[in-house]
Amino acid sequence: MVEHRRLGNFLPHLVLLIGVAIxxxxxxxxxxxxTHDNAVIANGExxxxxxxxxxxxxxxxxxAGTGRTTRAPVGGMMLNSFVxxxxxxxxxxxxxxxxxxxxxxxxxxxRMTAFWIIFVTLMLPVEVRIYPTYKIASDLHxxxxxxxxxxxxxxSATATLLFRxxxxxxxKELVEASKIDGAGPLRFFKDTxxxxxxxxxxxxxxxxxxxxxxxYLWPLLITTRDDMQTIVIGIKKIIDVHDALTEWNxxxxxxxxxxxxxxxxxxxxxxxFVKGLIETEK
Amino acid sequence: MAAVQLNDVRKTYAGGxxxxxGVSFTVPDGGxxxxxxxxxxxKSTLLRMVAGLETVSSGDIRIGERRVxxxxxxARDIAMVFQNxxxxxxxxxxxxxxxxxxxxxxxxxxxxxxxxxxxxxLELDALLERKPRQLSGGQRQRVxxxxxxxRKPAAFLFDEPLSxxxxxxxxxxxxxxxxxxxxxxxxxxxxxxxxLEAMTLAxxxxxxxxxHMEQVGTALEVFQNPASVFVAGFIGSPPMNFLAGEVxxxxxxxxxxxxxxxxxxxxxxxxxxxxxxxxxRPENVALRNGAEDGAAPRFRLELVEExxxxxxxxxxxxxxxxxxxxxxxxxxxAGYSFSIGIxxxxxxxxxxxxxxxxxxxxxxx
Amino acid sequence: xxxxxxxxGKVDAVSRDSHFTDDGKLAQPRDLAVPAxxxxxxxxxxxxSGKLLPYVLLVPQLAISLVFFYWPAAQALWxxxxxxxxxxxxxxxVWFENYAELFTRPDYYHAIGVTFLFSGVVxxxxxxxxxxxxxxxxRQIKAARVYRTLLIWPYAxxxxxxxxxxxFMFQPGLGLFARAxxxxxxxxxxxLNGAQALILVIIAAVWKQIxxxxxxxxxxxxxxxxxxxxxxxxxxxxxxxxFWTVVFPLLSPTTFFLIVVNITYAFFDxxxxxxxxxxxxxxxxxETLVYKVFQDGRLGADLGGSAAQSVILMAIVIALTAIQxxxxxxxVHY
Numbered sequence: 001m002v003e004h005r006r007l008g009n010f011l012p013h014l015v016l017l018i019g020v021a022i023x024x025x026x027x028x029x030x031x032x033x034x035t036h037d038n039a040v041i042a043n044g045e046x047x048x049x050x051x052x053x054x055x056x057x058x059x060x061x062x063x064a065g066t067g068r069t070t071r072a073p074v075g076g077m078m079l080n081s082f083v084x085x086x087x088x089x090x091x092x093x094x095x096x097x098x099x100x101x102x103x104x105x106x107x108x109x110x111r112m113t114a115f116w117i118i119f120v121t122l123m124l125p126v127e128v129r130i131y132p133t134y135k136i137a138s139d140l141h142x143x144x145x146x147x148x149x150x151x152x153x154x155x156s157a158t159a160t161l162l163f164r165x166x167x168x169x170x171x172k173e174l175v176e177a178s179k180i181d182g183a184g185p186l187r188f189f190k191d192t193x194x195x196x197x198x199x200x201x202x203x204x205x206x207x208x209x210x211x212x213x214x215x216y217l218w219p220l221l222i223t224t225r226d227d228m229q230t231i232v233i234g235i236k237k238i239i240d241v242h243d244a245l246t247e248w249n250x251x252x253x254x255x256x257x258x259x260x261x262x263x264x265x266x267x268x269x270x271x272x273f274v275k276g277l278i279e280t281e282k
Numbered sequence: 283m284a285a286v287q288l289n290d291v292r293k294t295y296a297g298g299x300x301x302x303x304g305v306s307f308t309v310p311d312g313g314x315x316x317x318x319x320x321x322x323x324x325k326s327t328l329l330r331m332v333a334g335l336e337t338v339s340s341g342d343i344r345i346g347e348r349r350v351x352x353x354x355x356x357a358r359d360i361a362m363v364f365q366n367x368x369x370x371x372x373x374x375x376x377x378x379x380x381x382x383x384x385x386x387x388x389x390x391x392x393x394x395x396x397x398x399x400x401x402x403x404l405e406l407d408a409l410l411e412r413k414p415r416q417l418s419g420g421q422r423q424r425v426x427x428x429x430x431x432x433r434k435p436a437a438f439l440f441d442e443p444l445s446x447x448x449x450x451x452x453x454x455x456x457x458x459x460x461x462x463x464x465x466x467x468x469x470x471x472x473x474x475x476x477x478l479e480a481m482t483l484a485x486x487x488x489x490x491x492x493x494h495m496e497q498v499g500t501a502l503e504v505f506q507n508p509a510s511v512f513v514a515g516f517i518g519s520p521p522m523n524f525l526a527g528e529v530x531x532x533x534x535x536x537x538x539x540x541x542x543x544x545x546x547x548x549x550x551x552x553x554x555x556x557x558x559x560x561x562x563r564p565e566n567v568a569l570r571n572g573a574e575d576g577a578a579p580r581f582r583l584e585l586v587e588e589x590x591x592x593x594x595x596x597x598x599x600x601x602x603x604x605x606x607x608x609x610x611x612x613x614x615x616a617g618y619s620f621s622i623g624i625x626x627x628x629x630x631x632x633x634x635x636x637x638x639x640x641x642x643x644x645x646x647x
Numbered sequence: 648x649x650x651x652x653x654x655x656g657k658v659d660a661v662s663r664d665s666h667f668t669d670d671g672k673l674a675q676p677r678d679l680a681v682p683a684x685x686x687x688x689x690x691x692x693x694x695x696s697g698k699l700l701p702y703v704l705l706v707p708q709l710a711i712s713l714v715f716f717y718w719p720a721a722q723a724l725w726x727x728x729x730x731x732x733x734x735x736x737x738x739x740x741v742w743f744e745n746y747a748e749l750f751t752r753p754d755y756y757h758a759i760g761v762t763f764l765f766s767g768v769v770x771x772x773x774x775x776x777x778x779x780x781x782x783x784x785x786r787q788i789k790a791a792r793v794y795r796t797l798l799i800w801p802y803a804x805x806x807x808x809x810x811x812x813x814x815f816m817f818q819p820g821l822g823l824f825a826r827a828x829x830x831x832x833x834x835x836x837x838x839l840n841g842a843q844a845l846i847l848v849i850i851a852a853v854w855k856q857i858x859x860x861x862x863x864x865x866x867x868x869x870x871x872x873x874x875x876x877x878x879x880x881x882x883x884x885x886x887x888x889x890f891w892t893v894v895f896p897l898l899s900p901t902t903f904f905l906i907v908v909n910i911t912y913a914f915f916d917x918x919x920x921x922x923x924x925x926x927x928x929x930x931x932x933x934e935t936l937v938y939k940v941f942q943d944g945r946l947g948a949d950l951g952g953s954a955a956q957s958v959i960l961m962a963i964v965i966a967l968t969a970i971q972x973x974x975x976x977x978x979v980h981y
Contacts (some may be wrong), residue, residue, distance in 0.1 A: 012783035019780045020797045026812035026854065029823060033815060044821040095707040106890045107694045112703050121716045123968045127937050128961045131944040132719030155711035162842045180901035187693040214805035216919035236923045240810055248815065255811050261804035270796055278866060335877050358881040368874035372896040384883035
């Protein structure tokens with residue numbers, strides 16, 4: 001701050017570097033483990049430096065999995081995760097933006113009722129309605145399907161609220177000018193509102209993609225077939241702490257693969273990510 | 283109570299930018315010294331160095347007899363009033379003022395006494411329990427001052443405290459600050475970009491420009507004997523007019539269009555042929571009938587601004603813009619063509635190349 | 648991470664906080680990063696005419712909400728008030744008997760205890776560590792960006808995956824830390840030792856949450872005007888005292904918000920961690936309330952009881968969200 005810091009910037013940097021190290025260390029260990037032979041790991045002899053089996057391990061993981069606990073190749077799991085994450089992100093954005101549009105730019109009976117119906121879903125995360133939701137999905141024949149993975153999760157109050165808040169700041173002169181220019185509601189939406197919303201949509205996409213990719217409970221319930229698993233679920237099956245024969249190298253490679261896409265998204269789109277996290281307001 | 287002394291103080295930032303380039307002056311004990319200059323001239327940086335919020339690259343700063351360069355702000359026994367007041371938003375007015383004393387371990391009854399006294403002086407008694415966000419701009423300003431005076435420090439530092447107030451309030455607060463400072467007799471350094479504030483408040487005025495100190499003196503000295511074109515043009519409103527010319531004989535300038543202007547040879551000694559800028563204050567210039575004095579500079583009227591208490595007559599002399607300030611009792615100008623007249627003793631001369639006054643008055647300490 | 652947390656950006660964390668406006672003037676608590684709506688009442692807003700279109704636009708969201716949110720919630724509610732026999736042949740309405748019965752069971756109290764302990768420790772640790780890192784990062788204006796990048800990416804890691812990383816390092820026999828602990832004399836075996844299992848999941852949960860808290864704390868700190876800190880320094884406050892008497896109080900909106908978010912996280916999102924690492928064991932040592940609902944429902948034996956548990960959890964979420972909103976609302980009003 002204001003003092004002549006004789007210690008200088010030393011202390012803060014030290015603490016921060018320790019923090020970074022602590023944060024990075026578990027991942028480092030996983031990466032190391034994914035480059036060694038399982039026997040070495042299982043014997044407790046794994047060194048702190050990378051091994052030479054990286055390429056083989058990852059190839060094996062992606063194409064064959066562990067063969068014992070899950071018979072699915074991890075590559076397939078990543079595909080499932082990807083479809084689910086993108087599906088959820090796009091789905092949420094799509095239905096929320098039109099809902100917000102309806103609520104903000106139209107006047108109709110039950111408008112506020114609709115808003116509250118959407119709003120209250122905030123208070124109903126999947127964990128509190130697990131089994132009844134499962135039963136309904138099952139009755140609708142959504143088990144083991146991409147639709148089942150994504151559909152029940154795409155009603156999002158938070159995205160609607162974000163869009164609503166944003167739409168309310170659109171100057172009314174803009175709408176009036178559009179009307180004078182002969183644009184109907186759909187045209188206004190497509191030509192004016194949507195381009196204005198692009199940054200928000202992008203920021204939301206980042207957040208929602210991560211949210212979708214990292215889902216645990218719901219995919220766990222709704223998929224029974226090995227080939228429909230997402231990678232986050234698959235990991236659980238690969239690690240079986242009670243079974244001393246876990247293939248740790250494959251498990252760690254899977255973990256690294258499971259982390260890679262969302263982490264890459266966060267790092268490359270950091271600004272959008274932070275904007276999405278912070279600017280969303282209820 | 284202590285004098286503040288700056289000796290060849292310099293500040294260079296990490297990237298190489300030199301914000302303050304060798305400033306020296308003394309603030310007498312109990313006096314109010316104003317640092318004035320345009321944005322970016324380094325005045326705020328200088329103040330912050332005195333406060334201890336910026337490090338000093340070279341030079342000495344003394345408060346009282348102590349060299350304070352290496353001391354933390356709290357050890358320098360100074361108090362500061364910030365431009366945006368910097369009140370603690372989560373504390374009441376009372377706590378805002380008491381905070382500094384609490385940090386020093388002052389006993390409670392003493393704190394109570396001092397805060398109440400400051401509140402009385404500043405008329406804040408009724409507001410002691412309020413939070414800053416419940417106060418008006420002027421009230422917050424007074425709390426900021428209250429925070430400073432309860433500490434009874436060796437020096438007050440003001441960083442453009444009136445800039446955020448509206449014009450009317452500014453005039454009022456300016457007077458209050460002056461009265462308060464006189465009463466408390468605390469050495470003060472005051473930074474502003476407003477030349478009027480500077481003139482009215484200063485015991486001593488320091489004019490700064492681009493990191494340099496252009497002139498030091500009392501307000502009247504700086505006004506009557508500006509050391510450079512910059513100071514001459516900065517201090518005084520409406521600003522001084524400048525005409526380019528050449529010294530013809532002692533006591534006479536020749537202007538480009540052939541007109542002549544008389545100056546006081548006792549005030550300035552200059553060789554014939556020297557190129558100069560002549561400074562004429564609008565209020566010292568009179569407009570005369572064009573035919574009277576054939577050799578005087580001619581003035582072409584462009585616009586008259588009526589002020590009620592006088593008027594501003596804008597126009598040109600030669601190619602240069604020129605303004606004449608007339609009192610209410612002067613007859614309004616008729617026509618468009620005039621000659622200008624001015625007491626020779628009131629003509630300021632500056633070297634055309636360097637901008638320095640020909641008397642080159644050295645900045646007083 | 649639940650959506651509520653993913654989006655719960657407290658505006659004053661990034662705006663000039665509740666106390667200041669853009670030009671440094673003090674103001675009423677105000678929400679600046681997302682400005683107050685330009686026109687609030689419907690009447691002054693320009694709207695389109697169209698009788699059918701708005702309904703059409705709302706159908707997808709309302710449909711999904713009703714089918715997958717409200718209907719199951721209603722079912723859970725209904726089921727909590729009835730008792731069914733194992734075959735579902737006879738249903739008997741029993742009012743609050745299921746709830747009362749829950750509170751006589753020691754395993755339910757145990758789950759409550761575990762949940763509180765777990766949430767409290769996770770919230771406290773991840774908030775403290777994040778605050779420490781944020782205050783250090785706040786001083787470095789230039790490097791802050793870099794550190795932010797280096798510290799926020801764990802947010803992107805799924806809880807279950809985070810758990811796996813720590814399982815590996817703490818796996819008896821081969822994990823780095825497990826071996827170190829063993830070598831120092833401690834008999835490390837989270838598979839058998841309940842307390843150790845709890846420690847393991849706490850560590851994993853804290854590790855993941857630090858980055859989220861760090862981000863918000865950093866934003867909150869950067870929103871405090873420098874001049875207030877300088878004024879405190881001039882007023883004789885040393886750094887430690889300055890932090891606790893000026894910085895921390897001004898950070899309180901952010902802190903409060905993060906506490907609520909962290910508790911929600913610990914209550915609900917950590918299910919993935921627990922399921923992967925310990926399966927709720929050993930001997931239910933790591934069985935939190937949400938995990939208990941998951942487990943008990945899986946076995947399917949006591950539908951009424953597990954529905955009652957769900958409803959209780961629902962009430963908790965509602966309370967937490969209400970607190971969060973009530974707090975936000977207060978900030979948005981001038």
